[in-house]
Amino acid sequence: MKATTYELDDVTTYLTDVVVPGYDSVLSHMARTRPEEIEEMIDAVVDTIRINRMCARKVAGSKVIMVQASPILQEAGIGFIQAFPIDVIEEVLSG
Incomplete structure (x- = not known):
């Protein structure tokens, strides 16, 4: 599998427009709060999908938009x- 690296020169490329306060997508939240972690990822898309799955297991399908x-x-x-409650994303990222 070919590794893809991304530069955060334009952070808006990573942002999701979420209309529900307190929710965000994993990649968007990381771009806003932990951009250095995205830059360290070998493949930001694959890695955030993995984190996304961890968030989905935490909420078991209930608090997801x-x-x-x-x-x-x-x-x-x-x-x-999927967009998750920000506190769930932070719990997974900190865990």
């Missing part, structure tokens, strides 16, 4: 993604 994917994910063919 679907939002349009950020531009970088849309380039990878992903149109919509």
Whole structure:
């Protein structure tokens, strides 16, 4: 599998427009709060999908909304993604 690296020169490429306060997508939240961790990822798309699955297990399908994917994910063919409560994302990232 080919590794893909991304530069955070334009952080808006990673941001998701979430209309529900207190929710965000994993990649968008990391771009806002932990951009250095994205830069360290070998493949940001694959790594955030893994983190996304961990968040989904934490909420067991209850506190999840679907939002349009950020531009970088849309380039990878992903149109919509899950947004989770920010506290769940932080718990998974800190765990």
